[in-house]
Amino acid sequence: MNQIILWSLLILPWASLFFLKMETVRRYMPVALFMTVIHTLAYQAAYHYGWWEETDSSLFGWDKVVPVPWVYGAYLVIVIWVFHFTFGKFWVYLTVNILLDGLYMYLVYPVGQRMGLVSSESTLPTIAIVAMMVGFSLIIYLYQLWQDDVFKQPQRNS
Structure with a gap:
């Protein structure tokens, strides 16, 4: 059963992107990939420093x-969905991220632990992990601001 849930966590979110315009996916895919790199590095650091393990x-x-x-x-x-609904409204974006990160760490993660989907070992307090996640969300918001500025279409004089 756990394998079905894990495969669903990998495939179903991608399927949800069919409900967005391709332009939206194209616009926010770089920031989502950047967040993936950040998460990958965070998990590497967590593994190295013994903050947590995700063997399950x-x-x-x-x-x-x-x-x-x-x-x-x-x-x-x-990340793509959150940016689709909140980008350009910083305080809404920050509030949504704090709520999602908190809900994930205080509700979803404990359920995942009981189901054996995630590790139950962590040396960091939950609030520290939430703060780390919120910090990541601030970094990627700045990245998206930069992306939008870099790829802004120049205005043509007619």
Whole structure:
């Protein structure tokens, strides 16, 4: 059953992108990929420093450090959806991120622990992990501001 849930966490979020315009996906995919890199590095650091382990989230056997279904499925796609609805409204974006990060760490993660989908070992307090996640959301918001500025179409004089 856990494998079905993990595969669903990898595939279903991607399927949800069919409900967005391709232009929206194209606009926010770079920031989602950037967040994936940040998450991958955070999981590597967590593994190295013993903050937590995600051995129960493995789909392939080689993904013991970074949980592929979460990082390359759910998290990546959630970034696109959150940016779609909140980008350009910073305080709404920040509020949504704080709520989602808090709900994830205080509600979803404990359920995942009981189901054996995620590790139950962590040396960091939950609030520290939420703060880290909110910090990541601020970094990627700045990145998206930069992206939009860099790829802004120049105005043509007619």
